[in-house]
Amino acid sequence: MKRALIVKGGWEGHEPHQVAEILRGALEAHGLAVTVSDTLDAFKDPNVKALDLIVPIWTMGAIAPDQLNPLLEAVRSGVGTAGVHGGMGDAFRNETEYQYMVGGQWVAHPGGDGVTYTVHIDGAPSPITEGIADFEVTSEQYYMHIDPAITVLATTRFGETVMPVVWTKHYGAGRVFYCSLGHSAAVVRMPPVLEMVTRGMLWAARADGAG
Numbered sequence: 617m618k619r620a621l622i623v624k625g626g627w628e629g630h631e632p633h634q635v636a637e638i639l640r641g642a643l644e645a646h647g648l649a650v651t652v653s654d655t656l657d658a659f660k661d662p663n664v665k666a667l668d669l670i671v672p673i674w675t676m677g678a679i680a681p682d683q684l685n686p687l688l689e690a691v692r693s694g695v696g697t698a699g700v701h702g703g704m705g706d707a708f709r710n711e712t713e714y715q716y717m718v719g720g721q722w723v724a725h726p727g728g729d730g731v732t733y734t735v736h737i738d739g740a741p742s743p744i745t746e747g748i749a750d751f752e753v754t755s756e757q758y759y760m761h762i763d764p765a766i767t768v769l770a771t772t773r774f775g776e777t778v779m780p781v782v783w784t785k786h787y788g789a790g791r792v793f794y795c796s797l798g799h800s801a802a803v804v805r806m807p808p809v810l811e812m813v814t815r816g817m818l819w820a821a822r823a824d825g826a827g
Contacts, residue, residue: 692788696820700798
């Protein structure tokens with residue numbers, strides 16, 4: 617049985633506890649055994665490298681070297697990681713190696729919450745987005761610094777600027793999935809969002825048979 621660890625905490629405005637339960641349910645529905653922790657010390661567990669997936673839900677905050685280094689080492693060794701919005705893409709702002717692992721870092725959300733925009737499924741063909749059509753969301757629209765090595769799966773527009781919303785990459789032997797949607801539990805529950813995120817988590821965990 618595949619095993620996943622969800623680590624929740626950080627800024628409460630992103631509803632980490634509710635989002636953790638949504639993602640736990642999605643993974644358990646696909647047969648994964650899921651552990652949920654509310655401490656970054658979970659990364660210090662010597663068995664962390666035996667996991668198949670780590671899902672960080674921890675906006676902002678600080679992480680100590682003895683917590684961060686085992687996380688990075690686990691992913692480099694082949695453990696997948698996947699996450700959403702600020703819970704993964706705006707965590708541990710001083711940790712550039714963490715940002716490199718993720719493939720991006722939040723910069724701004726012009727207009728704040730309540731911006732209606734289109735998510736375009738116009739990136740590389742992928743089982744993660746297959747069959748999902750473009751859709752509108754009313755939420756924060758993330759403008760991000762991004763690693764040019766990411767594989768972009770979905771985008772949005774800031775004027776003429778095309779900004780990635782969903783991507784994959786590799787960090788060492790580990791698969792990395794990220795989706796910038798997910799400001800609230802309600803956004804995570806949106807059918808196209810939850811479908812992409814669930815597929816992305818399974819892909820990162822090598823639990824879907826996708827290449």
